[in-house]
Amino acid sequence: MPSPSPSPSPMAINIASPSPTRSMFSKKRSKPPIASAASYLNALSQADARARTTRAPTATPALSLSSSITSSSEDTVLNESEHAYDPSNADGLTHPARPPTSEQVFTTVHTEFGHCANDKFRLTSQHALGEPLPEHVEQDPPYYILLSTYISYLILIVIGHIRDFLGKRLSPKYYTHLVPRNGYAPLNSDFDSFYTRRLKTRMDECFSQPVTGVAGRTIVLLDRISPDYNHTHIFTGTRTRALNISSYNYLGFAQARGGCADAVEESIIRYGVTTCGARLEGGSSDLHTTTEALVAEFVGMEDALISSMGFATNSAYIPALVGKGSLVISDELNHASIRFGTRLSGANVRMFKHNDMRNLESLLREVISQGQPKTHRPWKKILVVVEGLYSMEGTLVNLPVILELKKKYKFYLFVDEAHSIGALGPHGRGVADYFGIDPRSIDILMGTFTKSFGAAGGYIAGNKALIDRLRVRGHLGPYAEAMTPPVLTQVLASMASIMGVAVPSPASDAVSNTLVPTAHPGPASESALPSWLTLPPLLASGIEGRSRLRRLAFNSRYLHRGLVKLGFITYGHPASPIVPLLLFNPGKMCMFHRMMLDRATPIVVVVVAYPATPLVTSRVRFCVSAAHTKEDVDTVLRACDEIGDVLDLKHGKAEGGERWSIERIIASAEELAGSS
Amino acid sequence: MESASTNLEPLFAFLAKSLSTLEFAFNKLPGSAVIQRYVKSSHQNDPGRTLLELILVIFAIRTLLQSRTRADRTGKHFIQFSDKEVDELVDEWSPEPLGQPLSAREQAELAVVPIVAGPNGPRPKIASTGKTATNLASLNFTGLAGNENIKERAVETLRKYGLGSCGPPGFYGTLDVHMDLERDIADFLGTEAAILYSQGFSTISSVIPAFCKRGDIIVADRGVSFAIHKGIQISRSTVRWFDHNDLKSLEDVLEGVEKERKKRRGPLTRRFIITEGIFEKDGAMVDLPKLAEKVDMLVGSVAIGLSSSGGFCAGSQTVVDHQRINGPSFVFSASMPALLSVSASEGINILRSTPSILTTLQDNVRAARAILDRVECITIPSHPASPIIHMHIRAPPTSSLHPASAAAATTKPSNPTSPVPRDASTWDWDIETEEKILQDVVEEALVQGVMITKAKRLRGQETVEPRPSIRLAMTSALTKKETEKAVNVVKNAFIKVLGRKR
Ligand SMILES: Cc1ncc(COP(=O)(O)O)c(C=O)c1O
Helix, strand or coil, X not given: CCCCCCCCCCCCCCCCCCCCCCCCCCCCCCCCXXXXXXXXXXXXXXXXXXXXXXXXXXXXXXXXCCCCCHHHHHHHHHCHHHHHCCCCCCCCCCCXXXXXXXXXXXXXXXXCCCCCCCCCCCCCCCCCCCCCCCCCCCCCCCHHHXXXXXXXXXXXXXXXXXXXXXXXXXXXXXXXXXXXXXXXXXXXXXXXXXXXXXXXXXXXXXXXXXXXXXXXCEEEEEEEECCCCCCCCEEEEEEEEEEECCCCCCCCCXXXXXXXXXXXXXXXXXXXXXXXXXXXXXXXXXXXXXXXXXHHHHHCCCEEEEECCHHHHHHHHHHHHCCCCCEEEEECCCXXXXXXXXXHHCCEEEEECCCCHHHHHHHHHHHHHHCCXXXXXXXXXXXXXXXXXXXXXXXXXXXXXXXXXXXXXXXXXXXEXXXXXXXXXXXXXXXXXXXXXXXXXXXXXXXXXXXXXXXXXXXXXXXXXXXXXXXXXXXXXXXXXXXXXXXXXXXXXXXXXXXCECCCCCCCCHHHHHHCCCCCCCCECHHHCCCCCCCCHHHXXXXXXXXXXXXXXXXXXXXXXXXXXXXXXXXXXXXXXXXXXXXXXXXXXXXXXXXXXXXXXXXXXXXXXXXXXXXXXXXXXXXXXXXXXXXXXXXXXXXXXXXXXXXXXXXXXCHHHCCCCHXXXXXXXXXXXXXX | CHHHHHHHHHHHHHHHXXXXXXXXXXXXXXXXXXXXXXXXXXXXXXXXXXXXXXXXXXXXXXXXXXXXXXXXXXXXXXXXXXXHHHHHHHHHCCCCCCCCCCCHHHHHHHHCCCEEECCCCCCCEECCCCCECEECCCCCCCCCCCCHHHHHHHHHHHHHHCCCCCCCHHHHHCEHHHHHHHHHHXXXXXXXXXXXXXXXXXXXXXXXXXXXXXXXXXXXECCCCHHHHHHHHHHCCEEEEECCCCHHHHHHHHHHHHHHHHHHCCCXXXXXXXXXXXXXXXXXXXXXXXXXXXXCEEEEEXXXXXXXXXXXXXXXXXXXXXXXXXXXXXXCCCCCCHHHHHHHHHHHHHHHHCCHHHHHHHHHHHHHHHHHCCCCCEECCCCCCCCEEEEEECCCHHHHCCCHHHHCCCCCCCXXXXXXXXXXXXXXXXXXXXXXXXHHHHHHHHHCCEECEECCCCCCCCCCCCCCCEEEECCCXXXXXXXXXHHHHHHHHHHHHHHHHC
């Protein structure tokens, strides 16, 4: 909660009782909350009405009107923490629930990276060798949920059309940008933008919420209100610190303090913030060479190439791999950047059903036997593109089976590890590591640094000849800005702390050290880092890196299993740090979002709906981090439990048929997370 | 006969019974009466319509059931194979390698790409030689690389925000500092709003498909950059090309487009003109005041002008908001690291408070051109004020008498559906030879302590193969004297290498 708030936010909800209780749920958990649902909805609509009548908020809108250049950026940068720092710890976010004992030393800031010393809350992210990957079963909700979801959309569409119909006649000035004017066709057609105007705008408060500070364990929201049904947003000037279960900060490397940030600072002082241009035209730095070598070592490939944007790594390198006469076989849920790249490549594209290996095999048999369309010439090459971990579903690619198929059907395999690199596997080396598979049995490993490494940009790795080909043929080499020194350093430092840096043991002499090649997935060789970059011992030894991996694995499984035991319908693999919880009804998305945020410990969540998901399966997507403590996951579970009752979300069949109470789940976290 | 009907009787009875049950159930459904009435009345009005609607319903159901991923087994080109035959075909098939290994030439090209050890700037240390060189290759027009103020702000920001934003703008990746930079850019350019992308190269190829759809018309300059070509390609719009930097040709093409539309009596489609301020390909400058009174979208790079990273699109609020939902590389990519955003804001500050930066740059450009324009063996297509200076090898005098060159002078308008320039048939240079000569110039200059580069191209992937060139980038970080000295080195390298060749 914002501490120096001059007046209560007009969006704050006053529950009828004037008691100082911050949350209506936390104190009376034993009572069935059905009665309160109505009152909650009531309170919500009242707050809504109040928000609409409130005109200019008391606080100055810090960010919306100022035209001066420096002043605004200066105070937002410099005075951030004073605003958001809450010494009273009323939100339970600034100090750990249990103060550290005298022998516990924490080197991180609790709001960025939670203090959790209990070694029981750790797990290894690893697939049981030889076991098949359990197939993902999608649970269906009761029919009335489906029906009401469809009806909701129907109502939204009908009302939208009625409003358009009336609006165009009654207040044409709001529609000028949609109709031809002065001989110019509208930039945006009324049909194309219908979804955005009439459906998405209603939920805009859930999207694009501006924030400030570190996207770590907690995040600071810049509070905003909308006086005109989400057409514009006004910043109230207050800030709210919230538990962040939304950022792709899997290993918790989004930090403004600590060994990595120190290294980045050093790099800015040494290198500045740019390398001035494209890699092939005078923008290459020795840091690029160093980083590419380390990335190759990390993922276990011969060579790697890095680029300044993850999206562009796909969209600009896939066209360098395949072209006319080639075929790309793509999972239907692949990321937009992959689709962008394949479309640019000019190759034919076929899709197979998400993660459905039988469908993939029958497609392979068909396309190889039929050859190219019309001519029936054999394909030049076939590239199967999959993701390691799917960002909307939390499903894992069935790598063992795909590699079986690869042997038989001779296609090339491209795995986008944007979400899985760092987040999966006992050594954090992604899906191959998770399944215990030699990464070199895959042709191309692509990934991004925006997620687990808390940096930016992406990489693509493979054998040396192939990567050299991409250096020359990829679109980015001559035309895109190279990765900047601070980003390179964040990648180097975070990656080296996951790997640990090998120290030459004093007993053995130099010869034995240089001769033994570091086996994958081993520590980074000593020479892998620039000489000026020294990591603190905890990071260099790999101790902290390992602990981060194990915390993430625990938190992921715990949240996933906990939600299932509470009776929710979730998607995805239990090892996945992405945990989608199904909401179905579009109206519940906003409610869920708001109710999570309005709790005593505010929680920010990501809700996604059509078109990012199928129409009915709107969901909230949690992204667990190593930065979360077990208590943070408890907080999320407790919140879901209470809100799930209010919004009628518990329609899953808990494993073993038995639902557990929230108290039992919290008490038996280790057992729950450890069960396979 | 009779026996047959008695045999069938139970069947009829069953049918009748199930029909009546169905009817009963149907009547019990809420709203069924309305449907019934509707069907009845519409059938009365026009029985043909019932048939049509029935077909529509069936078609809709079919489309719904048809999975996107289902194999096209019904097409007329489909050949039925037995499982065994498929197995054999699978066994027989042998794919090409995923990537061709580099040729010796390509390998050599890659090996000589300069790598800077330590910070880049006007006088970087080259990793391969360990020596410093004067830098006329890297893009540092305004000399902001290594600026101490920017470094300071970057460190401050790092300590508040960490490095990565760990999320796309839609999901808690929009930071206050991004909004600040967007406003700073809009203010700087005098537009209503601006939107920030996390990579310069990916900006335009995302802005174009956000607006241009199939059926829209794009009128583009033949000399636009590779990134624009990619954006146009992905938009699937209809393209009409006009001659490079030729407003007369643009007018002709626009007229043609309008005529075409009138002829087809089509609805008003969206039409876009796409061109560049200073062309990446040759440094020519567009005559913007003449081209349009109002530009709807200005797309630019934060990475180049402001020595940071990323790109932007500035325009009206509507134009910007539209991209926040429809720009693929905006929506589906993590936002820019906070410290890069603040660095760019600081860059704008410095440019505003120190206008002399831009005059120094212009002085340097002029000084460089004063030297280069007098070099006989090269031609320069770039605008005299462009900080990017491309230099081609001038064709030896014999070929200037080539009869083909006369064709270029014809006034016949070019074909607007083809991106190929109309004088392309007269291009008689050999790309490989010229690339090799220019590389010799690059290396000769480096020996003399000046780092320059060829314009790197994606040979084989460009829509039109640009003529090989050396691309100089001027910077205000060098004084006029230093610039002159470095440019003289380039000049001498040209004369030495080309003199040797002739
Ligand atoms: C599978 C996948 N590939 C690529 C990307 C793009 O990465 P970046 O955000 O670094 O541009 C993403 C990001 O969301 C992704 O999920």
